[in-house]
Amino acid sequence: MNAITEYFGNITQSLKTISIGMGVTFKHLFTPAVTIQYPTVKMKLPERSRNRLYVNMDDCIGCDQCSKACPVNCIEIEIIKSTPEDDLGITSSGQKKKLHVPVFNIDIAKCCYCGLCVYPCPTECIYMTNVYEFSEFDRNNLIYNFAKMTPAEIETAQIKVKKMDEETAAKKVAAALVAAQAKAALDATTQTSTPQQPTEPQ
């Protein structure tokens, strides 16, 4: 008896649940779609969305904080010290730029869009934009070079630094010759040529 009830129970249950399911799908046949026609219609991105990075080189002071923060080491920064007579201008927040940045490469192919490089930047010049369509056929095209210096400029900067370094070295020799008392003064001169420590991020 039990087996018979189970047998017919199975059949009625199947028919019932199948019709319930069909009801659900039938209802959805007439509900509006939730998808959008992507390349023609685009979703509005929230303002915090994290996509391709951008660096505003006018504001970058070459402090290397972003590169240090990156967990995948995809930011490559090279700097050249500036000589005292060079005026590199100031950033929009009023900070004095003291370093040339001849190389500022971000390998977007490696970047994991974690945003960790954005927070420590003292001048807020590296930030996420909402550009997300930048596929390339060649991986090398994804290495973005943000630095603006021309090779000629880099060369002059390098020559200047070399000259300055030679002068400092010469001074050093001279100073060493003077006496042990001059040591303190010497320290002061070398210190001016090291980059200024960036302020802590908020």
Next chain:
Amino acid sequence: MIDWILTQFPDSILGYIIICAVPLLFILPYALVTIYLEMKMSAHMQDRVAYMRTGWHGTLQPFADILKLLQKEDIIPTAADKFLFILAPYIVFIGTYATFAVLPFTSSYIGSDLDLGLFYLVAVSSLVVVGILMSGWASNNKWSLFGALRSAAQIVSYEIPTALVLLSIVMIAGTMNMQQLSQLQSGGISDWYIFGGPFPIVKKLLLLPLMFILFLVQLTASMAEVNRTPFDIPEAESELVQGYNTEYSGMKFAIFYLAEYANLFAVSAITVVAFFGGWGSPFGSFMSGGVWDLFWFVLKGMFFVSINIWLRWTLPRLRVDQLMYVSWKVLTPFALVCMILIGYILVAF
């Protein structure tokens, strides 16, 4: 119509070849429409919109798909049994295509007005199994083999309930001729066998519940015969990757698909002829004859095709043993009991 074509080409095989090609005129546009219908229906059921770009609401997409499949590289795996591998899709298609010979599209057109129409149908549709087994074996892929074996078991066992259902219809109608079967039901909606057939009211009422059960059996069995969800065990993409046609690509794959869709219409058409009056108009002689016949036949056929699609995108899939359970322990006994009762009713009333 057939005679007319034959008279155009006297004493020549050409006439027969042309007759053979006539169903293609239907199948090809039908397949395109059904691909489109299936994609759109499934998409809307899932709150999507499916293709929208090629033509108005993506209407040209099926053509694009076919073009793509035509251009695709036709890969034959090195370890495959090349001869069988190439042959298989055609056999599957032939098995399906042959059924179209006896489908009465209108009152004046039927490929071959066989007196054994229904019998022929049941017989010839089994040919598909051979093709599927061949494809699974020849692919030299274990998953394909699984699919092929499952498919063989499935189609063979679901032929039993189908045959029993059709047998009941034959008992009622007294003919196996598809054209006559439709003719018998041409008196409008109340003459359809699903509503008891063209009989006096008492007999009709007695037959009605039995016919309804038979119809459900036929619907289920036909779904299983075309390997569609919930009975798509041979291709069960989450278990067997793609089943027997995993290794196929390009045109051969397209032929498998064409066969599947053609088969879908064929089984729907059988249901229509057996239960829903074939080409007969639901309003008796109103809106019937000529092109109307074709219209009603295709409309009814497409209705069942849509039901198949609808079910496919609603239900999960059965397991192999459950599939056998449904066939042998549910459908077959029900069909058998109905058949016996129908026999009794026919004799007693």
Next chain:
Amino acid sequence: METITKTSHGRTLRTEEMVINMGPQHPSTHGVLRLELVVDGEIVIDVIPHIGYLHRCFEKHSEQMTNYQQVIPYVDRMDYVASMNSELSFAIAAEKLLKIQIPERVDYIRVIMCELQRIASHLIAIGTYGIDIGAFTPFLFCFRDRERILDLFEMTCGARLLYNYIWIGGLSHDLPQQFIPTLKEFIVDFRKNIKELNDLLSFNHIFIKRTANIGVLPADVAINYGCSGPMLRGSGVKWDLRKDEPYSVYNKFDFEVCVGKGEVGTLGDCWDRYIVRVDEMEQSLRIIEQAIQTLPEGNVQSAVPKRIRPNPGEAYARAESPRGELGFYIMSDGTGTPYRIKARSPAFVNLSIISEISRGCMIADLCAITGSVDIVLGEVDR
């Protein structure tokens, strides 16, 4: 490997077992898992899981980072469908090591986020489970709802999948203004959608027939194998770290621990594991509702340390991820770089049960079992 079967005529029929690879590219292994099956026809005689296709040296990577903050993006990538929960476990472990107190608002927001993430993760588990069983439509319904959760996440932290949102000592952003209203709308809609999902899939007779009494995992076996999460609860063991060892502020909320009851089959079968996930989504909604009602004010970054340099020592913290008990063990040598990080990943442990519970089932059942374990290969292989 060869067995001799006697046929009914008394003659012997030689059959052979077949070894077949399911995966690493197989639709129902949910990633790059390779299951080596020994099958006798459709019957699975043995299953041997092979893992490691997605191994990315998470632990070694973390030990190379220059500070703890940099580990979090890597933690995100362990269980990529439930990153928030992974972040939370790691953050709690690091905070334990640093011995810092975090503001209450941070805790509340973390709970909201983690519960949303749990829903999102369960939606994937349920949807893909539907596909494993052959129902495609519920999958897209689930993804439709998951998208809305991801929209909320994107609104808050800018990313949809790998958030880097929960920081050690705080959060990267406070909630945006529209967050709470959008979330409330979502909760209302989602309750209806759960019902619809139940109609369409959970109580569908074919679905029940496919999952009930399949892959039965008895409670004692589950405990012996170290299973956790819905795997364990599906077997009827009431064990949920949120309740039994409350971390963050979970002790302030009222919710139930859902366990399998063997409603339609045996206790601990695939359907029980499935329905536990469905019920848990409902409970998560309850937690979220309570949390947004009592959300305190505060600054979410006030406790973020400027410099993370814990004293030498070690800490272990565990939390209930959607897959189970996710723990992080951190060892510090006093520098800014973690000396050793070890993750106890629930998916890895849960996966080990597969060969135990799927011997003797059919190939189709194996898909059902693998799906019900709900593995994320990113976490299994790390």
